[in-house]
Amino acid sequence: MNKNLISGVVVVSIIALVVLGSFCYQRVDAGHEGIKVNLYGSNKGIDNVSLVTGAVIFNPITTAIYEYPTFVQTIDYPSFSINAKDGSSFTVDPTISLKIMDGKAPEVFKKYRKEDIMEVIRTTLYNYVRNAFRIKLNAYTTDELVSKREEFENNIENELRKELAKENFQLEQMTSGLQYPKTLIDAINAKNKAVQDAMKIENEVKSVEADAKKSVAKAEGESKALEIRGTAEANYNKKIAASLSAIIVQQDMIKKWDGKLPVYGEVPTLFRNVTK
Numbered sequence: 001m002n003k004n005l006i007s008g009v010v011v012v013s014i015i016a017l018v019v020l021g022s023f024c025y026q027r028v029d030a031g032h033e034g035i036k037v038n039l040y041g042s043n044k045g046i047d048n049v050s051l052v053t054g055a056v057i058f059n060p061i062t063t064a065i066y067e068y069p070t071f072v073q074t075i076d077y078p079s080f081s082i083n084a085k086d087g088s089s090f091t092v093d094p095t096i097s098l099k100i101m102d103g104k105a106p107e108v109f110k111k112y113r114k115e116d117i118m119e120v121i122r123t124t125l126y127n128y129v130r131n132a133f134r135i136k137l138n139a140y141t142t143d144e145l146v147s148k149r150e151e152f153e154n155n156i157e158n159e160l161r162k163e164l165a166k167e168n169f170q171l172e173q174m175t176s177g178l179q180y181p182k183t184l185i186d187a188i189n190a191k192n193k194a195v196q197d198a199m200k201i202e203n204e205v206k207s208v209e210a211d212a213k214k215s216v217a218k219a220e221g222e223s224k225a226l227e228i229r230g231t232a233e234a235n236y237n238k239k240i241a242a243s244l245s246a247i248i249v250q251q252d253m254i255k256k257w258d259g260k261l262p263v264y265g266e267v268p269t270l271f272r273n274v275t276k
Contacts, residue, residue, distance in 0.1 A: 032067040033105035039064055068105040068117045072097050072172050077126055079177065082134050088142040092133050093177030096160075098125075104168035111167070125169065132160040133176070142181075149178070 079093035100108055100117070112120045136156045137145070145152060153176055161171040 029067065031071045032069050033100070033103070035066040035068065035106050035109045037064045037066065037109075066109065066115055068100055068108065070100050070102060070105070072099045073118075073121065075121055075125075077129060079179075080130055080133075082137045084140055084142050084145055085138055086141045088181050090137060090145065090181065091177075091179040092137070093179065094129055094133070095175045095177065096125075096129060096171065097173040098164060098169050098171050101165075101168050101170050107168050121169075125164065125167070128163050128167070129160060132156060132163055135159065145178070146180070152176075152178075 074095065074097045076095045077093075079091055081089050081091050083089055098121070108117065108120070112124065114120050133156060136152065136159055140148065140152055156176060157171070157174045160174060164171050
């Protein structure tokens with residue numbers, strides 16, 4: 001074999017190895033979207049960003065691959081205070097569940113230029129959350145926030161969903177963690193206590209009235225029983241008195257009789273059965 005040919009093959013092989021060695025292999029994990037960014041050449045720059053998935057072969061010298069998670073993430077933001085329409089101060093302690101909209105990872109990367117998407121969620125999106133709460137809570141008075149809390153929750157969720165969609169994020173769930181002012185809580189507690197005390201007094205009055213009715217019913221029962229017993233005793237005494245009157249009359253006749261019977265006519269009956 002010609003030495004020049006062999007040398008040429010070696011050189012080509014070396015060049016091929018160098019070229020192949022300069023390429024990297026990376027697999028975009030499930031639940032993530034890959035972002036391919038050109039670092040050099042005519043297409044360099046942050047504006048030249050493309051979406052990649054699965055296995056990716058690239059030159060790390062001229063290309064960078066970043067990954068953004070597309071699954072739902074829950075963020076517990078720090079609490080903050082906002083004034084209602086009438087000036088009362090409310091505390092909001094929001095918890096948000098969100099995700100990047102499918103296929104929008106390159107757009108998010110273009111705008112924020114952050115390798116870690118959580119940095120965007122914890123800082124920039126936090127400002128959107130605060131602003132949405134400020135706009136909506138300022139439209140309600142203190143009384144309305146108490147009586148129309150569900151309406152407020154729905155309005156703030158719709159507002160926040162709209163604002164996050166502009167940033168290519170999808171709101172899944174939101175909890176406002178709205179906390180009422182201490183003065184309002186104290187007033188509500190005082191009102192509840194007053195209601196409970198009133199109910200207690202009402203129940204005590206009803207109990208006293210019930211006991212009084214029992215006493216009256218008992219007295220009426222005893223009175224009626226005495227009346228019935230008195231009537232029975234009176235009737236009994238009346239009969240006894242009538243019987244005793246006949247005996248007394250006969251005793252009086254005996255006392256006045258001289259012992260002589262009439263000579264003529266029918267002999268009168270001096271004694272009669274008084275028991276009939």
